[in-house]
Structure formats: C-alpha cells, structure tokens
Amino acid sequence: MARILLIEDDQVLGDALMRSLEQAGYTVDWARDGITADTALKDGVYDLALLDLGLPRLHGFEVLRRLRARNNHLPALVMTARDSLEDRIAGLDLGADDYVLKPFHIPELLARVRAHIRRAFVSPNAEITYGPLVYDTTTRLARLQDEPLNLSKRELGIMETLLLRVGKVVTKEMLVEKLCNWDETLGNNAIEVYVHRLRKKLQPHGLDISTVRGLGYLLDKRDD
Numbered sequence: 001m002a003r004i005l006l007i008e009d010d011q012v013l014g015d016a017l018m019r020s021l022e023q024a025g026y027t028v029d030w031a032r033d034g035i036t037a038d039t040a041l042k043d044g045v046y047d048l049a050l051l052d053l054g055l056p057r058l059h060g061f062e063v064l065r066r067l068r069a070r071n072n073h074l075p076a077l078v079m080t081a082r083d084s085l086e087d088r089i090a091g092l093d094l095g096a097d098d099y100v101l102k103p104f105h106i107p108e109l110l111a112r113v114r115a116h117i118r119r120a121f122v123s124p125n126a127e128i129t130y131g132p133l134v135y136d137t138t139t140r141l142a143r144l145q146d147e148p149l150n151l152s153k154r155e156l157g158i159m160e161t162l163l164l165r166v167g168k169v170v171t172k173e174m175l176v177e178k179l180c181n182w183d184e185t186l187g188n189n190a191i192e193v194y195v196h197r198l199r200k201k202l203q204p205h206g207l208d209i210s211t212v213r214g215l216g217y218l219l220d221k222r223d224d
C-alpha cells in the first residue's frame with residue numbers, strides 16, 4: 001500500500017486525480033497550495049509526490065527545492081504544461097524524477113505512478129512472488145497457489161504493505177499511515193482485527209504474519 005501526496009490547486013483536475021488514484025488503491029492526501037504541501041512533506045510519510053508547479057502561496061519549484069534540501073529522496077512526479085520546456089528542465093534540475101505533460105490521460109499518469117512506486121520497493125516488476133503468493137501490482141489481484149485470494153480493501157492494503165517490505169518489520173503506525181488519508185483514522189485494535197483476518201486467509205497456504213512483540217508485523221513463509 002502506498003501513500004501519495006497530491007499537490008494541485010485546480011479543483012476539477014484535483015478531483016479527477018484524487019478519484020482515480022484512490023480507485024487504483026492508493027491512500028491519497030490532497031494539498032491545494034504550496035505551503036500545505038511543504039508542511040505535509042515535512043511531517044508525512046509518503047511514497048510519491050505528484051506535483052503541480054503553478055500553486056498559490058508557494059511555487060511548486062520551491063516545494064521541490066525545499067524537499068530536496070532536506071535530503072528527502074521521495075519520488076516526485078511533476079505535472080507541467082506541454083509548451084513549457086524551461087519548466088521541465090528546471091524541474092528535473094531541482095530533483096524531479098519525472099514529469100507528465102498537461103493535459104494528460106489518467107491511465108498514462110497511473111502507469112508512471114506505479115512504475116516509480118515499484119522502483120522504490122522490492123521489485124521492478126509488475127508481479128511480485130513470495131512463496132505461494134503471486135501479487136499483480138497493476139491489477140491489485142492476488143493469487144495463492146494459483147487460486148484467487150479474496151481480500152477486503154483493508155486486508156489488501158495490509159498485505160500489500162507487508163509484501164512490498166518483505167524481510168522488514170512493519171509497525172502498526174506505518175500500517176495506519178499507509179492505509180489512512182487525512183480524513184480517515186484507524187485504531188490499533190482495528191489493525192489487529194484486519195491482520196488477524198488476513199492471517200487466517202494466508203496460514204492454510206504456508207504463509208504467516210508474525211507478530212514481533214512491541215515492534216509490529218512481518219510477512220513470513222512457514223517452514224514445514
């Protein structure tokens with residue numbers, strides 16, 4: 001599960017992006033001006049920033065410059081006007097990873113978002129395999145021993161978060177951060193319930209979610 005900061009002051013485009021990104025399974029926060037974006041990037045734990053340049057209160061270039069000045073290597077995808085070659089060059093020089101030209105087709109944007117997020121994690125491939133589990137990050141469909149695995153939205157979010165960080169302990173706080181945007185909350189108890197349900201679906205197939213006491217969770221292959 002990945003969390004994205006959308007930085008865009010245009011209401012119509014912002015609405016459309018928010019909807020599409022959420023539909024694609026991302027947790028999304030929407031900052032409508034440069035100062036809000038700068039603050040969110042300082043405090044938040046994001047996997048990607050999607051950045052417009054012409055923003056109220058603080059220009060997108062300045063948001064990007066400050067982000068990189070803090071030594072933050074968060075993937076940043078800049079949305080820029082088609083005719084503005086200078087903006088594109090300046091954006092890349094300031095540390096943008098990529099840009100999309102406005103007006104763009106949302107499926108193309110989503111493909112680029114997926115590519116950048118994948119690159120930041122374990123696998124450059126669309127499909128991640130872990131033991132009997134095969135997960136397609138594009139369609140967000142999981143198969144266990146070649147049978148479709150049916151998961152609720154939250155279960156899927158937790159599984160994805162654990163799978164993308166295989167071998168590392170994932171804390172409850174991180175799960176909440178990945179699963180909830182600014183308008184949502186999830187308590188630790190709720191996380192425990194979702195993990196319990198997911199574990200019950202994985203265990204018969206030789207996978208487990210280990211609890212590392214006081215720390216968090218770890219996706220595990222059972223040796224039997």
Ligand code: CA
Binds near residue numbers: 009052054
């Ligand atoms: Ca704008």
